Amino acid sequence: MSLDIATVRRIAALARIRLEEGELAQAQAELNGILGWIEQLQAVNTEGVEPMAGGGAVALRPRPDAVTDGGIADKILANAPDRQGEYFGVPKVVE
Amino acid sequence: MHPTDFTLRGAIDALNEGVISSVELTTAHLDAIAALNPRLNAYITVTGEQALEQARASDARRKEGVTGPLEGVPLAIKDLFCTAGTLTTAGSRILGNFTPPYESTVSGNLLRDGAVFLGKANLDEFAMGSSNTTSASGPVENPWSRANDPDTRLVPGGSSGGSAAAVAARLALGATATDTGGSIRQPAAFCGIAGIKPTYGRCSRFGIVAFASSLDQAGPVARTVEDCAILLKSMAGFDPKDSTSADMPVPDFAAACARGVKGLRIGVPKEYRLEGTPPEIEALWEQGLAWLRAQGAEMVEISLPHTQYALPTYYIVAPAEASSNLARYDGVRFGLRVTEPGSDLRDLYERTRAQGFGAEVRRRILIGTYVLSAGYYDAYYLKAQKIRALIKRDFDEAFAKVDAIVTPATPSAAFGMDEKQDDPVKMYLNDVFTVTANLAGLPGLAVPAGLDAQGLPLGLQVIGKAFDEETVFAVGTAIEQAANFTALPRLRAGA
Amino acid sequence: MTYVIEGRTGPWEVVIGLEVHAQVTSQAKLFSGAATEFGAAPNSQVSFVDAGFPGMLPVINQECVAQAVRTGLGLKAEIHLWSRFDRKNYFYADLPQGYQISQFAHPIVGTGTVEITLADGSTKQIDITRLHLEQDAGKSLHDQHPSKSFIDLNRSGVALMEIVSEPDMRSPEEAGAYLTKLRQILRYLGTCDGNMDEGSMRADVNVSVRKPGEGFRTRCEVKNVNSIRFVMQAVEAEARRQIEVWEEGGAVEQETRLFDTGRGVTRSMRSKEDAHDYRYFPDPDLPPLVLEADWVESLKASLPELPDERRARYVAMGLSPYDAHVLTLERETAAFFEAVAKGRDAKTVANWVTGDFFAALNRTGLGVEESPVSAAALGELLDLIADKTINGKIAKDVLAIMFETGERPGAIVDARGLRQVVDTGAIEAAIARVMEANADKVAEYRSGKDKLFGFFVGQVMKAMQGKGNPALVNEVLKQKLA
Ligand SMILES: [Mg+2]
Numbered sequence A: 001m002s003l004d005i006a007t008v009r010r011i012a013a014l015a016r017i018r019l020e021e022g023e024l025a026q027a028q029a030e031l032n033g034i035l036g037w038i039e040q041l042q043a044v045n046t047e048g049v050e051p052m053a054g055g056g057a058v059a060l061r062p063r064p065d066a067v068t069d070g071g072i073a074d075k076i077l078a079n080a081p082d083r084q085g086e087y088f089g090v091p092k093v094v095e
Numbered sequence B: 001m002h003p004t005d006f007t008l009r010g011a012i013d014a015l016n017e018g019v020i021s022s023v024e025l026t027t028a029h030l031d032a033i034a035a036l037n038p039r040l041n042a043y044i045t046v047t048g049e050q051a052l053e054q055a056r057a058s059d060a061r062r063k064e065g066v067t068g069p070l071e072g073v074p075l076a077i078k079d080l081f082c083t084a085g086t087l088t089t090a091g092s093r094i095l096g097n098f099t100p101p102y103e104s105t106v107s108g109n110l111l112r113d114g115a116v117f118l119g120k121a122n123l124d125e126f127a128m129g130s131s132n133t134t135s136a137s138g139p140v141e142n143p144w145s146r147a148n149d150p151d152t153r154l155v156p157g158g159s160s161g162g163s164a165a166a167v168a169a170r171l172a173l174g175a176t177a178t179d180t181g182g183s184i185r186q187p188a189a190f191c192g193i194a195g196i197k198p199t200y201g202r203c204s205r206f207g208i209v210a211f212a213s214s215l216d217q218a219g220p221v222a223r224t225v226e227d228c229a230i231l232l233k234s235m236a237g238f239d240p241k242d243s244t245s246a247d248m249p250v251p252d253f254a255a256a257c258a259r260g261v262k263g264l265r266i267g268v269p270k271e272y273r274l275e276g277t278p279p280e281i282e283a284l285w286e287q288g289l290a291w292l293r294a295q296g297a298e299m300v301e302i303s304l305p306h307t308q309y310a311l312p313t314y315y316i317v318a319p320a321e322a323s324s325n326l327a328r329y330d331g332v333r334f335g336l337r338v339t340e341p342g343s344d345l346r347d348l349y350e351r352t353r354a355q356g357f358g359a360e361v362r363r364r365i366l367i368g369t370y371v372l373s374a375g376y377y378d379a380y381y382l383k384a385q386k387i388r389a390l391i392k393r394d395f396d397e398a399f400a401k402v403d404a405i406v407t408p409a410t411p412s413a414a415f416g417m418d419e420k421q422d423d424p425v426k427m428y429l430n431d432v433f434t435v436t437a438n439l440a441g442l443p444g445l446a447v448p449a450g451l452d453a454q455g456l457p458l459g460l461q462v463i464g465k466a467f468d469e470e471t472v473f474a475v476g477t478a479i480e481q482a483a484n485f486t487a488l489p490r491l492r493a494g495a
Numbered sequence C: 001m002t003y004v005i006e007g008r009t010g011p012w013e014v015v016i017g018l019e020v021h022a023q024v025t026s027q028a029k030l031f032s033g034a035a036t037e038f039g040a041a042p043n044s045q046v047s048f049v050d051a052g053f054p055g056m057l058p059v060i061n062q063e064c065v066a067q068a069v070r071t072g073l074g075l076k077a078e079i080h081l082w083s084r085f086d087r088k089n090y091f092y093a094d095l096p097q098g099y100q101i102s103q104f105a106h107p108i109v110g111t112g113t114v115e116i117t118l119a120d121g122s123t124k125q126i127d128i129t130r131l132h133l134e135q136d137a138g139k140s141l142h143d144q145h146p147s148k149s150f151i152d153l154n155r156s157g158v159a160l161m162e163i164v165s166e167p168d169m170r171s172p173e174e175a176g177a178y179l180t181k182l183r184q185i186l187r188y189l190g191t192c193d194g195n196m197d198e199g200s201m202r203a204d205v206n207v208s209v210r211k212p213g214e215g216f217r218t219r220c221e222v223k224n225v226n227s228i229r230f231v232m233q234a235v236e237a238e239a240r241r242q243i244e245v246w247e248e249g250g251a252v253e254q255e256t257r258l259f260d261t262g263r264g265v266t267r268s269m270r271s272k273e274d275a276h277d278y279r280y281f282p283d284p285d286l287p288p289l290v291l292e293a294d295w296v297e298s299l300k301a302s303l304p305e306l307p308d309e310r311r312a313r314y315v316a317m318g319l320s321p322y323d324a325h326v327l328t329l330e331r332e333t334a335a336f337f338e339a340v341a342k343g344r345d346a347k348t349v350a351n352w353v354t355g356d357f358f359a360a361l362n363r364t365g366l367g368v369e370e371s372p373v374s375a376a377a378l379g380e381l382l383d384l385i386a387d388k389t390i391n392g393k394i395a396k397d398v399l400a401i402m403f404e405t406g407e408r409p410g411a412i413v414d415a416r417g418l419r420q421v422v423d424t425g426a427i428e429a430a431i432a433r434v435m436e437a438n439a440d441k442v443a444e445y446r447s448g449k450d451k452l453f454g455f456f457v458g459q460v461m462k463a464m465q466g467k468g469n470p471a472l473v474n475e476v477l478k479q480k481l482a
């Protein structure tokens, strides 16, 4: 599977990473280089194999339902690039 | 003896015996940092004032008779660990101005045990890299250099390159690090020090900037195996704030170092004899096995048949998780925001992330986005998860026959800063020996075992069963003692 | 009777499926310890986890899991002992992590069913496809600043149950009845407060239209409709729009739309037009959710009685199906009814509760739980009727005073001398006075004008300030007039 320019553009848009027109070709080449190398995995027979999601605990450990956090609006907002009073500010979103 | 020459164990003893104070020890390290960091760039942030304050407080506690296991010991903290009130950048422009109001569990555990923090160690951006050349704060230089070519600056390995370089150059007695595909063990091997990635779940991931959640694991780097054992004991432990943290008792790892290897069965995976591996590395591996045999261990050839698929599997799983983990860096709540006049929210996201992330991070986010996207999930991500299961099964079967596995740590010694930069895949091959332990969630230790013809350090790797770090430390100590690795890097404090 | 919309080309059927987001009743959020209470100051109920800060990790809230299981049991659905959380990846201003933690491939609850009752008394089964747990997003405010949107993350991370129905509904009425019934079940279970004004329940309405006998045509999803009435309106508006598209020779395109409540029409959601590719994958921060069968059984055993069962029990107690329906609509009403009915005649109690008591509540605009007349007080009033201390007519007045003053009925009766007169002598005296004053009417009655009897009863009661025992008054009056 090899990426065409349109796909590179679509993936970059999905990932919200701006790629200038002039950067597309290089990105395409790099991604195809990596994907080409990954392609060898298709040779592995994985029939009947249960996918492994991760290591660690085998099951969730629930916590009790108690309010133990919050009430720290100032800390939550302290690093905001555009703090608007008690809110985070972003360019107006049109729904 | 210069105070920076202590091992961590030695420093603890010296502090306990009153030979030196934490303020003296800390000052010596801060002086060394001031002298060498401009060249090595091992630290992104040096917290000198705070370190001295912590050292004074530690000395005061000691007077009161209160001494934690790491009382007064100066350490470096990889800049991937959030430290309350101290800039935490993950080596990225996008977090260049981020000061977390909270402490990671692991660094908090070290503070609880009395440690002093010298500063935040440099790293590959978001821990993605094997050379520590992708940091927004600039590359880290390996304190070692080639005997016949001392002017070529070498990489320290990555991503924990700052941690490894700082410890090797004696700018810290030990350091925290993280390992997603080899990021503790590879830089440890390149810098001639020890480092362990413990079992997945052994150390809490709470407060560590996530790269690939199912692979990331914190661990220490230090100049001896025992020092690593002491640090890991403090770093590890169950944390209810991390749902993947293992609710297991933390053994006395340092005590396990001296267990010896008599009667242990050591697995030697035949698939790790890779085409193109330098003969010196092959020879060092043989030497290591011989040392262990001489100490009473039995060598057993094992097969890990899916080894060759581990790296490509990793380069699906890790970028996939990273593409999602790094979505939160969007210029809204913290970190960098880049806009142009008239930018809408989407434009803000795209500019912020294009300029905030470096090339390697962007590349991995794109790969990760692609392998998860509609129509490709099964062919890439699901396939990789299945192969990951097969890799784990290989280890399960091997560990039915052996107690530990010994392999080379890296396929080469440290390389030049300008080498291997043109082709991402070539760079990825650095992790060929280490990445399997991440995929299977197993503990892996790198221990310095010898020098190559250029006088550069080479390491061996010990892989153990899940939650059996004790055997790993025992085998590592046996190799360390036999190797009697005394060589020193050219750039180091007190040199 | 099938609901159809007559178009230019003939009748159209409407096909409706609902995805309801119900906020789980819990103290803390699904994956963090921040509070869930409605109406707090902006960003005051936010933890670093909810704001997606670096290194923050989710830890699941036991009670949210229990609430989802209870809801599943209440929907007679299968409970999955093994489920898993997935990440749904997309960028949005009020989605701090850049993904929503949800359950995509393996939800906690599988197929179930809800029975709805329609206005004509008929019932219908609406099948439930699944119920899963997920996080809510924050809130964007667009009207605070000329060029900026403001983000409040208080809701971010609050636990939601997404309850997905099959496309089993065929009319706005059925959609409304389904949502009403679902809300009723959730409120009975105590798993969601059902408060649609505060956003505790929102529905995504999937609508398509078709000619009778056809298979399904393309559907559109009308997002985030926040009242039952609006859901019914949105169904009709969207159905009419689609019919027009088809009838003009076009084709309905699958898309996400919004219901404009002011204009009563749906419109395309521009911001969501962007091709969806959520890149779901298992959340690597969260191992699988594994439930013990015993624990599920214990939740089942402690489940409250549900509306259907309760209604059936009331009918068995002698109530009319209508009264049983009305009294079980709200759990609080049913509880009130049962408290009054304890040890009393259920039918009489039902009449009083659904009659004068509800009427008085309606006048005051209060809910049952805020009623100034407690169940105990109403019971005492009914006891005063039963033991003939007062008659039914006086009781109505007493109830009105109870609502006004909050006094107990006994005290009102005593203080105002409202005891009913059972003294035959007093009744005879009053009758004598009335007969004397209306001698002409007496003559008319005696000559056969029977229906004047009511007039005499009224006059006698009036003479006795309403306190005469009606049975006695009747009895004695019959004798005297004979
Ligand atoms: Mg929906």
Ligand SMILES: [Zn+2]
Residues within 6 Å of the ligand: C021, C134, C162
């Ligand atoms: Zn949902």
